[in-house]
Amino acid sequence: AQKVTQAQTEISVVEKEDVTLDCVYETRDTTYYLFWYKQPPSGELVFLIRRNSFDEQNEISGRYSWNFQKSTSSFNFTITASQVVDSAVYFCALSEAYSGGSNYKLTFGKGTLLTVNP
Amino acid sequence: ETGVTQTPRHLVMGMTNKKSLKCEQHLGHNAMYWYKQSAKKPLELMFVYNFKEQTENNSVPSRFSPECPNSSHLFLHLHTLQPEDSALYLCASSQDRGGNQPQHFGDGTRLSIL
Numbered sequence: 196a197q198k199v200t201q202a203q204t205e206i207s208v209v210e211k212e213d214v215t216l217d218c219v220y221e222t223r224d225t226t227y228y229l230f231w232y233k234q235p236p237s238g239e240l241v242f243l244i245r246r247n248s249f250d251e252q253n254e255i256s257g258r259y260s261w262n263f264q265k266s267t268s269s270f271n272f273t274i275t276a277s278q279v280v281d282s283a284v285y286f287c288a289l290s291e292a293y294s295g296g297s298n299y300k301l302t303f304g305k306g307t308l309l310t311v312n313p
Numbered sequence: 314e315t316g317v318t319q320t321p322r323h324l325v326m327g328m329t330n331k332k333s334l335k336c337e338q339h340l341g342h343n344a345m346y347w348y349k350q351s352a353k354k355p356l357e358l359m360f361v362y363n364f365k366e367q368t369e370n371n372s373v374p375s376r377f378s379p380e381c382p383n384s385s386h387l388f389l390h391l392h393t394l395q396p397e398d399s400a401l402y403l404c405a406s407s408q409d410r411g412g413n414q415p416q417h418f419g420d421g422t423r424l425s426i427l
Contacts, residue, residue, distance in 0.1 A: 238420045239418050239419060239420040290412040302355075304355060
């Protein structure tokens with residue numbers, strides 16, 4: 196079973212539409228961290244946000260917002276009024292400790308390719 | 314400008330060649346990583362270095378040989394690669410191995426094996 200599931204392989208929207216990227220994770224740890232990264236065509240993964248397992252407060256940053264719900268093990272990402280520059284692959288990732296130790300491992304989902312058309 | 318620089322950006326090599334990928338981070342981080350990104354697959358962690366010491370080798374074939382001379386530099390030496398090794402190789406760094414530390418990535422090296 197995948198630890199991080201991004202069920203949407205590809206999404207295509209028209210500029211100014213809102214779009215939500217889904218992420219469902221699986222872990223037995225009580226302390227863990229969730230991340231979203233953006234990978235534009237240039238290749239570099241750009242860090243967008245981090246959430247720890249104890250903080251379910253939703254966050255908004257400009258046109259981006261994130262909804263973290265532990266009850267459903269989901270960490271969804273919404274882009275409001277999408278723009279062409281938002282076109283990229285978006286990755287959700289889960290950080291868990293190795294065997295109860297202090298080192299953590301980051302596991303990525305397969306990513307969602309978002310295409311925003313003008 | 315990214316704080317993690319990878320060279321070269323593109324590399325085409327034959328299966329018998331020897332080449333090296335280079336990664337340099339300017340963020341003062343202590344942990345560095347190599348990832349492999351193949352089409353339609355999740356990012357695969359290959360190696361982890363923490364304070365110059367290798368702390369993880371994710372069952373990577375010996376034809377990939379990492380080197381970390383200091384906390385700012387990471388190399389991936391390539392030898393006798395196979396066509397299935399063609400992929401985007403990404404380097405990343407983080408402050409340490411703590412779970413709350415985001416990893417910062419370079420632009421990657423696009424490797425093609427002929």
